Amino acid sequence: MINRFEEFNLDKNIIKSLKNMKYEIPSKVQSKVIPQLLNNKDIIVKSKTGSGKTASFAIPLCEKVDINNNSVQGLIIAPTRELALQIKEEVQNIGRIKKVRCSAIFGKQPLKEQVAELKQRVHIVVATPGRIIDHIGRGTIDLSNIKFFIIDEADKMLNKGFVDDMESIMTKLPQNACKGMFSATIDDNINSVCEKYMKNIIRIEIKDEDKYIKKQISEFFINSEEENKYDLLKSIIYKECPHSVIVFANTRDKVDEIYKSMKKDKFTVGVIHGDMSQDKRLFIIKDFKENKFNILVSSDITSRGIHVDDVSLVINYEVPRDKENYVHRIGRTGRVDKLGKAITIVSTKEEKYLREIEEYTKNQIEEISSIDEREVSEGKDKFKILQENLLKNRKSNINKKENQEVTKIYLNVGKKKKIRVIDIVGAFSNIEGINNEDIGVIEVKDTCSYVDILNYKGENFLKNNKTIIIKKKQVKVKKDNS
Known part of the structure; x- marks a missing residue:
């Protein structure tokens, strides 16, 4: 090894x-x-x-x-x-x-x-x-x-x-x-x-020992009639009090329905599905990764397409019809060496799909027979504090600065101003303290450009330069935080 x-x-x-x-x-x-x-x-x-x-x-x-x-x-x-x-x-x-x-x-x-x-x-x-x-x-x-x-x-x-x-x-x-x-x-x-x-x-x-797999992602299911699922969802979240959770549903309409109900109930929640624009989907994923909200309601679009290292709980609001999607959904938690938990809410008509998943995964999913209301009540208070802290941290992190080895710089000129990579390299090479080996990847777009400054020199460059001359043009520079 x-x-x-x-x-x-x-x-x-x-x-x-x-x-x-x-x-x-x-x-x-x-x-x-x-x-x-x-x-x-x-x-x-x-x-x-x-x-x-x-x-x-x-x-x-x-x-x-x-x-x-x-x-x-x-x-x-x-x-x-x-x-x-x-x-x-x-x-x-x-x-x-x-x-x-x-x-x-x-x-x-x-x-x-x-x-x-x-x-x-x-x-x-x-x-x-x-x-x-x-x-x-x-x-x-x-x-x-x-x-x-x-x-x-x-x-x-x-x-x-x-x-x-x-x-x-x-x-x-x-x-x-x-x-x-x-x-x-x-x-x-x-x-x-x-x-x-x-x-x-x-x-x-890559085969892990069965004991390790079961320890890393604990899988459970709980039975519920369709009309009681939303209340049960809230109870599960309060009882488990997860740092972050993804709630999966099978259709876009159901995803929107759950999201609107959770928003109405004052959860810090985001939503993502295939009907949304590409830009909006990217912003949602970015905000979820940055803990700007800690509940994401999603269709299967993110069962394969999102890598967040600390999702502590996955809830299947509906049993996926595709057995492989179940494996990918619960794989959003317990990533790399972290522990995770997956709970599937199962209506009577969905029981056959759960059996098919067990047969496919060769793993018996453990049943939760009921949820202790006392634990739900206690967890509700804890979860509210957790969400309040999330909002506080979001505000305090806005101005947080780190002296990173690589700093991405934004320039407000691009190809429409006839700017080329070689022009940017030449301009940055003339800056005191910046050598060729300090200039990383350069991207030239139509109206703007991006430059990686390496070797911990980015913050110092930004401190000393609000503008830079490229091809006799005065160009604004700033840190790219996108």
Whole structure:
């Protein structure tokens, strides 16, 4: 078992980033996967949600990228925009000091902007299936230099709905491209497609001891008639008094109904489902991660697409009809080495679905026969204090500053003012105390630009510079907190 990331012989800047991210000891999946991808082996990986799968492929991709080669060298496919953006964030954080550039492309985003971004120096692309196929068809992405092709949530991506798209992409990859398929569940669909397009496949399955799994995510169900479910939901939350909780429902209408009721009852609550705009969904996830509210009511859109490390409770307001969705839902809690709890509220007509889930997971879910009203009453007072503290912390954190190794700087000029990456590099290199090695990833958009300042120099730069001259233009600079 590998105990330190240094044992993988990674680039010193990757190690530096991992330390900044507080990644200290590789998880089981990382210990097994990273060496195989570093050796360009095709792999199929089955590992439970929250085990560290994303970093297990993001680390070797960032390591193997040649930053002096401006072409796309890694392609990662994800089923949802939310997951694509979170993978991008992970890749960026791991590769930031090495200056690895990552881009996320997905639908409902202007194609023109994506084409312009792909023309810049991009090393790794994270994409949803439809949009990447659109770019391939238009010839706006070059796959000829792809070294790594990764499919995340492969069980969903290689099912009947997406499999033709995935095969279409794989036929256009270089023959020597290393391929990796990652999922919490693996079925025959994955195996048949992989055997067609992958060579000398190494299969990795991370099995934890049964005792450990049961200890890490405690699973329960409680029976309720449909009309009593909402009152029961409140009782469960008060009794459990969770630091953060996700409440899952099967339909968007039900999600909205629960959210409106909880808002009316003065809970600090957010809502997310597929009918919402992309920008709004991203803001909701960001606010939930930052503890601006501690109850998220959601459809299955976040069962695979949200990585929050400290969700202490998952409540299934309705039993999912898709057995695999149950596994992914409860996997939002008990992530990595933390403990978690999942409670499913089951009506009489839903009992058969619960039995199917037990059969599928080969795990008997423990029944809660009743909830102690005294515990609910005591918990209600505690939970109200918890939510009040949440609001206080939200206010006190607004002006909190940290002297971070990497500071992202916002500039109020971009391509429309004929600004190029080289212009920004030249301008920053002329700032006293800033050298070329202190300038990280640069993104030039139409009307603005972003620059990573490395080596703890960002805060000092901002303190001494409110503006900077680029191509004889006075440009405003500020810290990017988005």
